[in-house]
Amino acid sequence: xxxxxxxxxxxxxxxxxxxxxxxxxxxxxxxxxxxxxxxxxxxxxxxxxxxxxxxxxxxxxxxxxxxxxxxxxxxxxxxxxxxxxxxxxxxxxxxxxxxxxxxxxxxxxxxxxxxxxxxxxxxxxxxxxxxxxxxxxxxxxxxxxxxxxxxxxxxxxxxxxxxxxxxxxxxxxxxxxxxxxxxxxxxxxxxxxxxxxxxxxxxxxxxxxxxxxxxxxxxxxxxxxxxxxxxxxxxxxxxxxxxxxxxxxxxxxxxxxxxxxxxxxxxxxxxxxxxxxxxxxxxxxxxxxxxxxxxxxxx
Ligand SMILES: Nc1nc2c(ncn2[C@@H]2O[C@H](COP(=O)(O)OP(=O)(O)O)[C@@H](O)[C@H]2O)c(=O)[nH]1
Ligand SMILES: [Mg+2]
Ligand SMILES: [Zn+2]
Numbered sequence: 481x482x483x484x485x486x487x488x489x490x491x492x493x494x495x496x497x498x499x500x501x502x503x504x505x506x507x508x509x510x511x512x513x514x515x516x517x518x519x520x521x522x523x524x525x526x527x528x529x530x531x532x533x534x535x536x537x538x539x540x541x542x543x544x545x546x547x548x549x550x551x552x553x554x555x556x557x558x559x560x561x562x563x564x565x566x567x568x569x570x571x572x573x574x575x576x577x578x579x580x581x582x583x584x585x586x587x588x589x590x591x592x593x594x595x596x597x598x599x600x601x602x603x604x605x606x607x608x609x610x611x612x613x614x615x616x617x618x619x620x621x622x623x624x625x626x627x628x629x630x631x632x633x634x635x636x637x638x639x640x641x642x643x644x645x646x647x648x649x650x651x652x653x654x655x656x657x658x659x660x661x662x663x664x665x666x667x668x669x670x671x672x673x674x675x676x677x678x679x680x681x682x683x684x685x686x687x688x689x690x691x692x693x694x695x696x697x698x699x700x701x702x703x704x705x706x707x708x709x710x711x712x713x714x715x716x717x718x719x720x721x722x723x724x725x726x727x728x729x730x731x732x733x734x735x736x737x738x739x740x741x742x743x744x745x746x747x748x749x750x751x752x753x754x755x756x757x758x759x760x761x762x763x764x765x766x767x768x769x770x771x772x773x774x775x776x777x778x779x
Contacts (some may be wrong), residue, residue: 498697529568552598576657589770593728607662635665
């Protein structure tokens with residue numbers, strides 16, 4: 481759907497920032513592997529997922545010289561209500577849902593909005609298909625009808641693991657979704673899979689299972705990585721106007737031109753094609769209600 485620069489050249493001493501803890505971090509590329517660095521004042525805005533030019537000092541240390549302007553930023557509000565980037569340069573958001581806990585469709589529509597604003601591909605992963613999924617499969621038809629891809633897996637019983645691995649290839653992905661849907665189980669499955677080669681320090685150095693404490697990148701190569709981030713509950717879409725919110729609703733966005741007013745907000749205007757289509761069941765009422773809820777939350 482969206483076509484970012486898929487291959488990052490490994491020349492020019494370019495590396496990917498894979499971990500950050502305060503002013504210390506870890507960067508990686510295929511030539512040097514993982515090397516720790518210390519950030520300087522001028523690099524305070526550095527974020528996991530950034531690409532940076534570095535100068536190698538010796539075998540064990542590098543200094544960062546320049547940070548590449550990111551393609552996009554995934555942001556959240558921190559405890560003090562301040563915007564904060566959690567991971568940069570994503571090309572795909574993997575939205576994990578499950579029959580239990582049941583999906584929160586407002587949250588799903590918010591994630592879809594975020595992916596459209598970030599110009600990221602969105603892939604829905606229905607996890608726990610070892611349980612009864614007839615109801616949720618039916619509900620998710622709404623989203624496949626809108627053009628979003630759906631993969632059905634069971635991380636616990638390892639069903640369709642390969643479908644997911646294929647979908648990760650050449651994408652810089654993040655797993656998002658409600659607590660309990662299986663994001664950590666999926667990450668653990670992928671990291672232990674012999675079907676993909678990950679270059680993650682954390683898998684080697686930690687005895688226990690993967691738990692999410694800080695944003696961390698699991699690498700396949702420079703153009704393929706997966707991150708599992710903590711605190712995605714407070715993800716904050718970068719919204720300035722009503723048309724930004726419309727971008728998250730393809731079925732509403734495309735009907736714009738048929739309304740009486742060109743800049744119709746589809747809320748209270750007369751002769752509104754969107755409201756008409758909702759009453760004709762051509763647009764899902766649930767999606768339209770969430771469109772209105774997101775407007776009242778963010779504008
Ligand atoms: N039945 C079933 N349970 C699963 C599956 N994947 C994860 N779970 C369980 O769901 C619970 C939450 O999983 P977790 O990975 O911690 O979810 P997270 O909060 O999204 O990271 C755990 O008890 C997992 O064992 C699955 O495919 N099938
Ligand atoms: Mg988890
Ligand atoms: Zn309208």
